[in-house]
Amino acid sequence: MQAAQAPRTSVLLVDDQPSDLLALERHLSPFELHLVTARSGEEALDRVKDEDFALVLMDVRMPGLDGLETARLLREHEPKRRSVPLIFLTGASREEMSVAHGYSTGAVDWLRKPVEPETLRAKVRVFVDLHREREALRRQQAELHEREREMLEESRRRAEEALRESQRTLSTLMDNLPGMVFRRHPDQTFALVSEGCLWLTGYSAPEFVQGTLRWTDLLHPEDLGRVELAAAEAFAAGRQLTVTYRIQTREGGVKWVWERAVGVYHPEGTLRFIEGFAADISERKAAEVERERLVTELREAVRLREEFLSVASHEMRTPLTPLALRLQLLQQAMKEKGPGLEPLNRHVEAARGQVRRLTSLADSLLDATRISSGRLTLRLEEDVDLAALVRNVATDFETQAARVDCPLVVEAAGRIPGRWDVLRLEQVVTNLLSNALKFGAGRAVHLRVEEREGWARLTVRDEGIGMDESVRTRVFGRFERGVSERHYGGLGLGLYITREVVETLGGRIHVESEPGRGATFTVELPCTPPLQ
Template sequence: MTPNEHGQEGAGNPPAVSRASILLVDDHPSNLLALEAILEPLGQDLVRATSGEEALKHLLHRDFAVILMDVQMPGMDGFQTASLIKQRERTRTTPIIFLTALSRDADHVFKGYAHGAVDYLLKPFDPEILRSKVSVFVDLFLKEQQIQRQGALLRQREREALEQLSELRYRRLTESLPEAMWAARADGTLTYANRAWRDYTGRHSERTLSLATFLEDVHPADRERLRTTWTQAVRHGLRVEREFRLKRFDGVYRWHMARAVPERDEDGRVAGWLAVATDIDDKRRAEQSLASFKATLDATLDCVLMFSPDSLTLTYANAGAARQLHGTVEELMGLGILDVESAFDEEGFRKLLAPLMSGTLPSQTYTTTHRRRDGSEVPVEVMLQFIPGDEGPGRFISVARDITERQRAETALRLASEAKDAFLAAASHELRTPLAAAKGHAHLALLKLGGQTEAGPGKSLKIINRQIDRMAKLVEDLLDISRLQAGRLSLELERFDLRTLVNETRDRMAVLSQAHELTVEGPESLEGTWDRGRVEQVLTNLLSNAIRYSPEGGQVRVRLLRDGDTGVHLVVQDQGVGIPREKQALIFERFGRAHGSKYGGLGLGLTISQGIVEQHGGRIWVESAGVLGKGSAFHVWLPRETEAPSPHVGNGPPPAS
């Protein structure tokens, strides 16, 4: 038989196939002989192969209805041969039945199916069953061949019908085109214009169709140039493209792109012309807007880059980018953005881009470094935005500002702040000695005067002594701030009853103001391990603030709450002036005061309190509506057992509900 009789690919229609080919693959001739004896009654072509390589050669020359393949073969086994068969487009759907007498375990059977087998038979097998299964695939193959022949015949008839109706269909097609189209003879004389041109220009009579009437609708500034272009194209028989403005029926000119193509006969001579004009007015306007936009970007001093979201390749760089990156615009174009954004790898950078592409974030602002063309780096602040495209994937715009000078200024400011802190710490230490001496002498003088402190020198000494105490408190606060800044605020832990400490502090603070009612609520006993002196310092500061910021008096409530077995929750609530919401973060900063200097104080107490609480592994926060009369509530959460002091402990667990 010829190759085509077995389904070899060819340019013509598939020939009639009355018999199918069956490929038998086994390295034992006796097994092949047995298979032929079983399948001979089917009346099909049986093709032998004694190895996987020989089977692949047969598959190059003909198509098979089914392949019966032994699994165990020397060299290339059945599984390997099947894998190669399935990789080839022409044979990937050919059914394969594996035959084996050795590998009966389930894993081996599954492996056979994984390599594309339609069945896996174990020897010895029933000849009738094998013959029945093979006959099914033979019938399927023959029916598929018949369908292919019928399809080819149908396509041939359709082509004949199309050829008969080609001119009518051509006319209908051109009439339905949304773009203006013309046909012309070889000498350039116009013979036809489609509906789109007639509707656009309002010229519905074909009798008026001519080159002269066509040029009447072309903008005067483009008319002669278009006439010359058309004449040259007709003379030389060359394809031509030209942009020009064409007048619409309402008198509006719109830009079009015209393409004229010569039609040639069998001898290569020009037999006619086809021309199509595409409206590009909107595109030109968009390009002009983009050009104007890019001109604006070119004028900015910042580094402006555009890059593709798919390839991350730079598609635009302005003059500012060239200056900042020490290169030319031409050198930057085509680079990857990661060649510039040197601090990122691709995975991390795409994570940064993801919320912009999804619309979750309108923009991203971050600080990084840009790598210059000479390898040096420049610190920048980048503002990144994604601009979706009407068509296509859109683009990213990166605006990067050189922050070298800003970083220098920030460094200078930080050094100045550190110098100030160092000065305050040194000054505070130096002030302690003369204050202690002044305190001692004032105390001795008061003792010598006995009880005479209501008038004369005694009264003055009493005032001096009080001011020395105030000065000492300020010095201690400054020293605590210095210790916090340096991470040297130490804790002396001991076990005590917090309720007792709260009561003692309440009693001591109650003496300072008769206009305030200080109450304590909560369990009668609440033991834990903390620094007693430091916790008392926090309580004193919170109660002092509650009294200070409640100038009209009122109730100050201290509530103690158990937070399970692991923590305690303390709340100090006043009825004073409150704290505006926008100032609530400020009050925990150094020298931060929500109400300025109106109520006194340096603005250090809450900063120190926060440091002490966090040193214990706890958390302090405020709740206030900022309304006069509703006051503020300061919350402190502490663990019941403070294990080891650490100057860098963060916020503790969430507050108790």
């Protein structure tokens, strides 16, 4: 509330000297107060009966009732005015001791006459401001109480309207729900049932409510005992009952029903009613049966596929091994014959490359089937040097890297020993390096090996085509490829097998990449893997 709209602030001035009263009024004129004067203690007591004051300024020495006695009577006979602050005015130093004793009457301060204007205004300002703040707070509380009353009245009105609307809605819902709302007695006869019972059971609501038809009469004999036991246990413990079972309809058919119900109890704890909802779930049950059949067939198909892949991988390796050996022997024989067979030698070398590729594909398929069936095992060896292993693999790839114009930059200075499976670790490095050469052709590939706090870290970074977020999220999946198979080939198993091997060794792998900015694969392995 603005100052111009606020109630007036009254101050009572009590003094038997008119000149002193005029001086007080003049000193306090800047405050825009309502100044009420009294020339005696008796008159002051009359004034406080009719008006609320923010402050009382009272002279101590007055004829008749002096200031101290007036203050005492004010506190005794006007209890609601006890909180009004009172400042004594004294004209002689010998009265100061009396004024000090007068604090017991409720006085808060005293001033010596003649009153120094600034001191007077400073002290009055404090009590006036406190009074105005107190009055503002009181008005706010009154307004708040009024708003609360109005809100409670509005809430009550809305609650009544909501109750009427809820009753109407409940009635509509009960009649339109694809199921049956009910209230049953403990003996399974019905006190209330919605019209949905006709659609669910073939029996009408009056037949349930007015007759002797019990719900248990409709339950399938094979489900009756199970449902009764579940209901007895739930209602005895005060729990909600949720159960599915079959019923026999009026027409002789069978339906699957889903029921949820709660018990309503007497004050002494005995069961009074059973209230709940029952719905037909026959179609869902049929779908579940069909789904289970399809899942069983799918599992069998997956098992047969994995078995086929495993057998096919073994069968592919059987002719590839002697073929690779014969090609190697043929190439050696041609070298011994002289340089004239160099064109033929290139053809044999190309054939050997294709055999190696087929062998790698067969191995990948075999590893994938082992992983799927949980048969991927490790042969851990002590003191395996990861740095030396990476350098050796990089050396093996020098010819391939030169062919695609990819300089190999290896940072693996010191030894990084650990307890690992050498062949599987070589497989990890090989997969990552071949992947980098495939997608980063024409630019350098960087390999870095380091050790920190018992963990070895391998980083393989290329500067090739990179990948976006959609590819990064699935690149370690089985049979997943980051790019078209037509352009880069492969089964999409290399990174999948790499991740599985790394995780089996107790490590982790992740990739950072952006389109056009290459890719960085980071492998972190504990130097001492957990026990298998």
